[in-house]
Amino acid sequence: MELNLMWTGNGDGSKGSNSPDGNKANDFASQKSHRVNFDWREFRANLFAQEKAGKAESDAHNQTGTPQESKPLGLKWAHPIPVPETGCVLVATEKLDGVRTFERTVVLLLRSGTRHPQEGPFGVVINRPLNKKVRHMKPTNMELATTFADFSLHFGGPLEASMFLLKTGEKTKLEEFEEVIPGLCFGARNSLDEAAALVKKGVLKPQDFRFFVGYAGWQLDQLREEIESDYWYVAACSSNLICGGSSGSSSESLWEEILQLMGGHYSELSRKPKRDV
Template structure:
């Protein structure tokens, strides 16, 4: 179950720096400013369009009256729906079969890479509903940027594998961020060798420290391993809006919130007590 995979550590990229626990290995983005803006717009439209199609399909299957149909056509600011297979930018929502597995029970994993583009890396992501209730300064960081620019940022437990990753909410400024990997429109990720640029973007006023979220550790699988776990019923695969991934102070209730938004039997699962294992 979600076994540790040493071959997909973000630190193992060829672009690694000193390889300490803060994490390494970012891929560059060489597209032009105009191209970045166009691709971002198309990607944003595509994800929301797919979500709208799903909601309308469910409305047609389960329609009861005109009021329900009219409501289903409004996507809303927060949305989530099931997927048939994992993809970069989706979330893995733990099922009741992971109750009792301390690291992953009731967890939501944001998949930063699906392993389909670079199969040798395997799928990997960060758990996004495990705040550590500590700020970076409490960890006494030796990195200058973490000790100064990002000292007040909160920390989250990202998974059992050793590396540190940050998410950046770009607020439509993806054309400015050239050294971070875009996961979904408005959200990129980076690691230690991106801290210099990240700090510079804060110091020049492009972003604020609260636009970043820092994770200690990550989760990773071999490609076949994740597929087998999904087939065994350990994970529900879903797409959701970016404001759920990069939520506020209530991330601990994200598991319930996403399942509730997915509706049907998923909504019923969100209200089930944990299994006694």
């Protein structure tokens, strides 16, 4: 079985496509943001955890007659959400077992997309380290060949484009890059010069970056249909999981951890062996 992943741009990541190399990857930089320094995702996760704890407390109280104390949210959390949003993760279900490109993957959605055929949702697989450095790819870009030569590479998806994630810290706003969630931005080939300049100035450190070979992209209805067909679970999870999740870990550990944190039948899936296809 093979998923019909679609990319409506040209192979060179030309402008006007849903490729992250297009103009829209830099549109965000020209928009002055006046956001409050507040992670609404964490606020929502707290509400979700309180609701979940309330149900568990009610059940426990009914069984034992003793109320149970609710646990604090903690640094690592994940919970299901009904529809994709920028900064969410797509967690491969058992239906993708045997599909080598996507089995047991976690895809960070960098943009949730629009209905325009060239502006669909796209993201990167964040739990597939390649055990290679940038220099092993013999890059022609000067900054990749020098400043970023010894940075680790990760498989980002089957579609052609070089991308990177950049951990900025929740209090740092870098207008040169597009924010995915508080403290995490992304960039493409056309923003390498800006990234290199910040490294040379000491504003950013090598460990703040994660470079990806390829990315995953869909048309909006296509992704919706794959979710409705149970190929993906949609979840929100903490930046601690996304930013620190997989730089040296096995490809399945982050997948398992997110499902376990989601609880219920999701947690049960994390313990199942791969299906024979």
